[in-house]
Amino acid sequence: MRHVAVVDDDPLFLERISLCLEDDRELHVARARNRSELTELLRSQPIDCVVLDYNLGEETGLVIGHSLVVEMKDAPPIVMLTGEGSERTATKAFRIGFSDYVSKRNLHADELSAAIHGAIERREQEKQSTEEYERLRRQLSFDATTGLHSAAHIAKWLEDHSRPRDPQFVLAVTIRGLAGLREKLGRDIADRAFNKFAKNLMSATDSYKCVGHLDSDVLVCVPGNALAKSDMRRVVEGLARDLTSRFEIQRVGINLVPVIAGAICPTDGETLTEAAMAARGALERASENEPSIAFVSQSSITADAASPGGDSTDGDDAQPFEELTERRHDPRRRMLKHGQILIQSLDTAIDCAIKDMSNRGARLHFDSHFSIPDEFLLRIVGSGEPPRRVVRRWQIGNGVGVEFKD
Amino acid sequence: MQGNEQAVTARIEALRTRFMERCLDDAETFSRLSAQLDSPEDSGEARVEARSRAHRLAGSGSVFGFEDLSEHAAELQQHLDTDCADREAARGIRALTDHIRTSIASATGDDQVASGETGHPPGSNQ
16 A cells, blocks of 8 residues: 655645545545645655645745755655646756656546556665665775775775784874865765865875775775884874865866874774774864864874874865866856746756856856756846857856857 | 445535535636726736636646636636736636636536526535
């Protein structure tokens, strides 16, 4: 039995369509007239699919659906039901993550029922694929993104070398402000920056015993030789220098500033795994407090290195990222105009704000992030001018730079 | 099982009757709104209410077997979304009002409904 929640503010339509769906013996239908009733349903019982009306009076189904997708960890698939029949609404719905779209006009219960079953089946297939991918990923020795040893491989390696004969350094490493990069520049650009950082780490640690992922955002490395305690700071500072670099992508220059935390086994953890976890803990504290280098136990390093205030690298004062220098041939004019991009292959128009413009191009801003095609038409709403053919030159998050082709 | 099906059929029939009652209420409201749009007073609220009712009818008509009403209501909704003059909007609303009354009269066999002389279809409680 599948549990479906139908949301519509018209009580007659809600009851009628629910009765139609209940004809399908595999469906159990719960009714809701607004967001709060839907929230209560989702809280109190398992719901496999939500059928959401577009026009719900005070707010649209798009807004409610978007909230569900963003706020719920495992939101059920959503089928949009609308009397508007607008292609733009459908495009927005799919972009937000709705599973299907059914028009209320000439609605047949079988069509809605099939859309619900299809949405649930697709979601189950996605879940199975994700679980399978995760299972395979856990088995991989190398991380598919960075090429370093995977977290599973590292966990096993640390376990296999659990109690070294001599004291052993373990370093946990990440980039300062990685979460902020993701938030401001988008996951794609932040991941590319992290990959670049991982490659730098690989080159800088080729003599190390082991380098890889402690988790997706934290890397771990174990120096090759049994070092004296007094060497630890020198090693870490050298590594910090090697890893401090700049990465340019599209129109952004990203300062890759490492944060490194060191621990010693058995001083900071009886086993290598425990020492690595202790290093990660110190790394998290260091990321919050902003020193670039931290050590789990100050007693394990030389006295002059014990002050966190002394822990600085060349990159410490650098901003996480900055927009690269002006590359335009013509001066730009700041403006705020309503634009539309027209994608002929999809026969659709998408709203945007035109933030500035020069004779050669323009900078556009979209309400949500999506993949912009390489070439499209840009219309300046209300200008009376025909749409202009443009080519996408860059995209950073919701911002897009285009060059005029006509 | 047969009893259950009969119960469902009865519920559907009762819903259809309530839908037709609502349509006739809508027709009366549409008449008032079209009169408002014909007058020189501020017509903003009348347009908004007319659009809202047309939208609801466009969405729900076909599921109760009134596909034709759904189409006409959708046309009016689109018409009201344009910058058409109030008199033109009023004309569109009146046309939909006539469609509602004719359709409900045809469904109930009550000719008085078509002329707007009765507010509710036969069999209703009101």
